Amino acid sequence: MEIRGISLSNGQSSVNSGFLLFDRGDYNPMMKKSIQKTVVFSLILILGLNMASEHSIIFTSAKENTFGLEEPKGIRLNIPDDPRSSMAISWFTYEFTETDINFGLSLGNLNQTNSFFTDTELVKDTYIHHIVLKNLSTNTTYFYQIGGPTSGWSDVYSFTTAPERNASSLHFIAYGDNRSDREIRRLINRAILQNSSSYHSEPIQFIMHMGDMVTRGEEHDLFNDYFDDSQMLHESIPLLPIQGNHEIGNLGKSYYREQFVLPENGNAEWYWALQYGSVFIMGLDSEAHGIIPYDTQSIPWMDSMLQKSHEDLSTLWRFAFFHQPPFVSSSHMPRIDIRDSWSPIFGDNDVDVVFNGHCHLYERSFPVSSNETLSSRERYNYNDPDYPIYIVTGAAGRGGPIDRLPDRENEYMVFSNFTWHYVDVFISNNLTNQKSTLMANVVGIIPQYFSNGSLNEFDLSHTVLLDNFTITKNIPGGWPESVQNVIY
Ligand SMILES: [Fe+2]
Structure with missing residues (x-):
């Protein structure tokens, strides 16, 4: 499936504090988290960055399924900022899989192109995936699926952003x-x-x-x-x-x-x-x-x-x-x-x-x-x-x-x-x-x-x-x- 809205704003990916960080917009990255780095994860990072630099679009052109097809687990939403315009989606996998999203205003049209921020952390034997969506519309229902074209996409879920201050x-x-x-x-x-x-x-x-x-x-x-x-x-x-x-x-x-x-x-x-x-x-x-x-x-x-x-x-x-x-x-x-x-x-x-x-x-x-x-x-x-x-x-x-x-x-x-x-x-x-x-x-x-x-x-x-x-x-x-x- 074609990925939309994930080209890097500056044509580069970045690695910060040892965890994979793809900043696809002007969002100020969230706080640094201290995690344990491992040799295995470093190799995976290098592989991921090579893929990113080759294609400028993350993980869209993988020739084979290197990371398996593990489905996202433990999906949860958090509110990272103003709840009228932002939402965070997190999940975990035991294999290294993509941290990507398709989202939109209807089930069959997951074509939003808002900038968003992704973060993948290796904690013990678990990869924790975070996506932060910004610039969302107030009091609006969004549909989303997470994963990636190589790892496979989740089912489609939905959430609704917060209403205005004077909500009834x-x-x-x-x-x-x-x-x-x-x-x-x-x-x-x-x-x-x-x-x-x-x-x-x-x-x-x-x-x-x-x-x-x-x-x-x-x-x-x-x-x-x-x-x-x-x-x-x-x-x-x-x-x-x-x-x-x-x-x-x-x-x-x-x-x-x-x-x-x-x-x-x-x-x-x-x-x-x-x-x-x-x-x-x-x-x-x-x-x-x-x-x-x-x-x-x-x-x-x-x-x-x-x-x-x-x-x-x-x-x-x-x-x-x-x-x-x-x-x-x-x-x-x-x-x-x-x-x-x-x-x-x-x-x-x-x-x-x-x-x-x-x-x-x-x-x-x-x-x-x-x-x-x-x-x-x-x-x-x-x-x-x-x-x-x-x-x-x-x-x-x-x-x-x-x-x-x-x-x-x-x-x-x-x-x-x-x-x-x-x-x-x-x-x-x-x-x-x-x-x-x-x-x-x-x-x-x-x-x-x-x-x-x-x-x-x-x-x-x-x-x-x-x-x-x-x-x-x-x-x-x-x-x-x-x-x-x-x-x-
Ligand atoms: Fe307690």
Whole structure:
């Protein structure tokens, strides 16, 4: 198949930091990633470059299939920049295969010629492939297939770019801690797919993951397994990840960073921010990634980004998510140090909801300040609350023990439950009534269907609504003017 849009802008390919890098446009390359180089990979690089220099078009004229025909595995989407105009597609193979894409606006016409950036890394025995698409159209569905003419092309998948800031709705999922038990985490992913329109008909636009997607971050195969199990979601729905303590790995050795392409406005993949529709989102690092104390860098950064988010007047909601919760009643104790250092910043900068994992349960707080002051005892429907609501969603799989409640419930806790679950969030912006409303539904997988560590007969419709609540924001004066690109 003819390849379009892949001629190098300067007629040259480049190799950077030991991994193959084809820059086919004016995109500023993403951060350098430290990977282990091998003699074998160097030989492959040389072969690839020879092919590139001979043809100026990468891999289109290979005379024979040198690299085999391995299909892309573990396909996932990430948001690398402004989600209205960019998307990252990553996958893995065990053989060296091409990192290329055909994409377009219809199934039968994958002819887009936008410049894009590709990166192939050898990590342990796995080739991780990344493609970053830029200059996409807002709120537009694209179809794509990945691979290459020599290696073979994948099936055709699709994704939709983010809408404008004043979009009328937003729909996303939050969950976490689905490490190690592949059967159950696949089941929960299927439940999300099957039930995605049960509460709101609009498609899910992204999925926040609270960390601990693998049990040991130093074992690269576990990441491959995870992406195999979650491709059913992330081939079309972007994953917003942060790392948990299990991603850190033994002695700080982890393959977490190599898996994703995320916004570069924070600190590598450790923490970052993006604006999706009317929502500002910060993905934060509660694990200090084993190197630098988290508060020396991330606190000034998050304070600055939250202040910038106020410059874009169309930002109606602010969310933060990270692994270890500052407010929780489980046998995993709350991170009081994070509560003391981060929660005042959330409160001062109008953060609405903080999502966490780590504790293997579902729990929701009242709107609560950093010193445990409650603004109200209302349990389900909030109107312009004074403080953030803290949600712990750390039971989207099995691997660690399900938590138990302590003898005494904390005053700030509204509800806690131990069922496998995910959180479905929908935001509706009503311009006529000058209100924006967040509706959260917590979908549980009924535990009776699990027995002796395996699944019994299970109908995916057998889910249960564990919790729901609403937050309404008043928008006096109608919809504000947008100030564009404050944080990118
Ligand atoms: Fe954890």
